[in-house]
Amino acid sequence: MELEDRVADLESRLAFQDDALQTLSDVVYDQERVIERLRLQMQALIKRLEDLQGQVGVADDEAPPPHY
Incomplete structure (x- = not known):
């Protein structure tokens, strides 16, 4: 392979690599x-979840039902 062919091949590979990189x-x-x-x-x-939990209250904060 001549030097010009090798340089052309390297330039072609570089162009494809540049395109792939981009x-x-x-x-x-x-x-x-x-x-x-x-x-x-x-x-x-x-934030919405925290706001809703603040309005409704968390289930752990509620007292157990009276039948317990």
Whole structure:
């Protein structure tokens, strides 16, 4: 194989690796955005749950029924 063919092959491989790296980077970025959105939703749900528990009271705080 001549030197020019080897260099062309290496350049081709590098181009494919650059494309694959960019694709992976885009996927990681999208996943980071999804994870952040889910984290915020989870925080909101936890806050709502705590608020509802504060309004209703936790079952452990209630006295046992009179027939006990």
